[in-house]
Amino acid sequence: MTEISGRGSSLRNLLFISLISLQFIPGFSNDSPSTKNGTKADAKSTSSSTGSTVVIICLVLVAFVLLSFFLFKLWQRKKREEQYARLLKLFEEDDELELELGLRD
Numbered sequence: 001m002t003e004i005s006g007r008g009s010s011l012r013n014l015l016f017i018s019l020i021s022l023q024f025i026p027g028f029s030n031d032s033p034s035t036k037n038g039t040k041a042d043a044k045s046t047s048s049s050t051g052s053t054v055v056i057i058c059l060v061l062v063a064f065v066l067l068s069f070f071l072f073k074l075w076q077r078k079k080r081e082e083q084y085a086r087l088l089k090l091f092e093e094d095d096e097l098e099l100e101l102g103l104r105d
Helices: 001-023 033-037 040-101
Strands: none
Touching: 001 040
C-alpha cells in the first residue's frame, strides 16, 4: 500500500514541477508582446504555438515516464535474476560441502 501512495505523490510532485517550469517558457505568461501592441493576428499565432508547445511538452513527459518505468522494470528483473543465481549457487556449494564431509552419498 505504501508503494501505491508513494507513486501517487511522486506523480503529483512531477506534475507540480512541470506546471511551474511551464511558466518560464515564453508565451505562457500574461505579459506577452502581442497584448502590449494590441494586434489580434499575433495573439492568434501565439495561442496556436502555445497549444502545440503544451502538446509537445506533455508528449515528452509521457515518453520520459514510460521510459523510466520500462528501465525500472528491467532493472528489477535483472536484480531478481542475480539474486536467484546467487541462491542457486549457495545451494550448489552446500551440496558439494555435504559430499566432501561424507554426510551424504
